[in-house]
Amino acid sequence: MTQSEPRALQLNEKGQLKHFLSLEGLDKTILTEILDLAESFLNMGEQSVKKVPLLRGKTVVNLFFENSTRTRTTFELAAKRLSADVINLNIETSATSKGESLLDTLQNLEAMQSDMFVVRHGDSGAAHFIAEHCTPNVAIINAGDGRHAHPTQAMLDMLTIRRHKGGFEGLKVAIVGDILHSRVARSQIHALTTLGVEEIRLVGPKTLVPNYFSETGAVICHELQAGLQDVDVIVMLRLQKERMHGALLPSESEFYRLYGLTMESMSWAKPDVVVMHPGPINRGVEISSEVADGEHSVILNQVTNGIAVRMAVMSMAMSGQVQSQESERSMASDTMVGEKV
Numbered sequence: 041m042t043q044s045e046p047r048a049l050q051l052n053e054k055g056q057l058k059h060f061l062s063l064e065g066l067d068k069t070i071l072t073e074i075l076d077l078a079e080s081f082l083n084m085g086e087q088s089v090k091k092v093p094l095l096r097g098k099t100v101v102n103l104f105f106e107n108s109t110r111t112r113t114t115f116e117l118a119a120k121r122l123s124a125d126v127i128n129l130n131i132e133t134s135a136t137s138k139g140e141s142l143l144d145t146l147q148n149l150e151a152m153q154s155d156m157f158v159v160r161h162g163d164s165g166a167a168h169f170i171a172e173h174c175t176p177n178v179a180i181i182n183a184g185d186g187r188h189a190h191p192t193q194a195m196l197d198m199l200t201i202r203r204h205k206g207g208f209e210g211l212k213v214a215i216v217g218d219i220l221h222s223r224v225a226r227s228q229i230h231a232l233t234t235l236g237v238e239e240i241r242l243v244g245p246k247t248l249v250p251n252y253f254s255e256t257g258a259v260i261c262h263e264l265q266a267g268l269q270d271v272d273v274i275v276m277l278r279l280q281k282e283r284m285h286g287a288l289l290p291s292e293s294e295f296y297r298l299y300g301l302t303m304e305s306m307s308w309a310k311p312d313v314v315v316m317h318p319g320p321i322n323r324g325v326e327i328s329s330e331v332a333d334g335e336h337s338v339i340l341n342q343v344t345n346g347i348a349v350r351m352a353v354m355s356m357a358m359s360g361q362v363q364s365q366e367s368e369r370s371m372a373s374d375t376m377v378g379e380k381v
């Protein structure tokens with residue numbers, strides 16, 4: 041199967057977002073629009089009435105084929121704050137595990153007149169595949185596919201960086217740990233590059249940070265001190281053992297000794313460094329409790345920002361679908377007028 045180019049699939053004829061599958065091909069204008077809109081939703085979370093009617097009457101299905109707590113819950117909250125009706129599909133008990141194909145499941149959900157699917161799947165390319173095969177006017181949002189992409193996570197990380205650092209220009213960002221298996225790192229590299237940071241460093245052992253990642257334009261560091269020297273932002277990643285085949289590490293304690301973020305290793309970074317982690321965190325494996333709970337950590341702010349970013353992406357994609365429908369309708373009526381004349 042040949043997959044269509046991400047940009048073409050994600051944008052409507054006016055260049056507006058209609059699906060959100062990956063950050064590849066999305067330019068700085070769209071990424072900034074997402075951040076600006078998310079920023080406006082952030083204030084809403086503090087008000088007593090936390091709802092806007094942007095998705096009223098729409099049905100959002102959370103289609104999670106892989107475990108998740110944070111991502112699924114924040115997508116659900118985001119949809120509810122946009123006034124949508126939300127269904128969480130428990131894939132363990134769904135028909136898919138009874139042998140129904142992904143497309144059959146999808147067609148059944150479409151027959152229930154769903155307007156948006158939020159998809160998490162263990163296979164890279166799953167959300168893209170669904171976007172290519174679903175009926176027109178249904179928006180697909182990628183909530184993580186294999187090790188390929190996790191675009192809403194990367195955008196909530198960008199919002200967190202922008203709010204703490206005021207922008208992206210001149211920033212040095214280190215992403216540390218299991219880059220090889222990380223969809224978060226891949227999406228972050230796209231976002232940070234598009235938004236124009238000065239330097240991205242990928243830090244970890246050779247087995248988890250292969251040299252071919254330098255093709256992304258990032259600097260590869262196999263030594264933690266060099267990787268953290270003078271950085272403004274540190275992103276720590278978990279060892280994603282469920283995606284590892286074979287022994288890529290001597291042991292967790294050896295990994296912590298060489299690459300763990302502790303008060304000591306954090307001191308190599310700038311004094312006002314911020315520490316991020318997409319979660320789930322493993323204390324004493326990639327990060328010490330002192331750092332995770334310390335004053336440089338913005339890990340819980342990331343979770344809060346996730347709701348606002350997901351609201352922004354969902355409302356933009358729904359509006360892009362509606363605009364697309366309208367322009368199709370007006371093209372059809374132009375043709376009919378033309379035929380009469």
Ligand code: NCD
Pocket residue numbers: 110111184190193223224277278280318319320
């Ligand atoms: C990440 C994911 O699922 O890719 N977590 C998340 O979305 N909060 C990172 C991870 O699992 O390590």
